[in-house]
Amino acid sequence: MLTIKCADCKTKIMKYKKIGRGKVLRCYRDRITRLYDYKVEGDELKCGNCGNVIGDIEKKQVDMNQHSFTYSGHKEKK
Numbered sequence: 556m557l558t559i560k561c562a563d564c565k566t567k568i569m570k571y572k573k574i575g576r577g578k579v580l581r582c583y584r585d586r587i588t589r590l591y592d593y594k595v596e597g598d599e600l601k602c603g604n605c606g607n608v609i610g611d612i613e614k615k616q617v618d619m620n621q622h623s624f625t626y627s628g629h630k631e632k633k
């Protein structure tokens with residue numbers, strides 16, 4: 556389970572169940588297990604604290620903006 560945080564203000568955005576190796580390029584919506592502090596404007600997912608754009612919301616996933624978040628925790632092995 557990964558905890559995704561805003562890169563600017565370190566606010567927790569969400570918990571995400573990442574499967575497999577590699578970068579977090581997108582977050583599938585059905586694997587987001589918990590949302591913390593966030594807001595949605597149009598199709599953008601933003602930090603609820605500072606408004607930093609974390610990613611673009613698509614039908615099945617959120618396409619993550621690589622420069623606007625950090626994460627901690629570990630990825631699950633397949």
Ligand SMILES: [Zn+2]
Nearest residue numbers: 561564602605
């Ligand atoms: Zn922020």
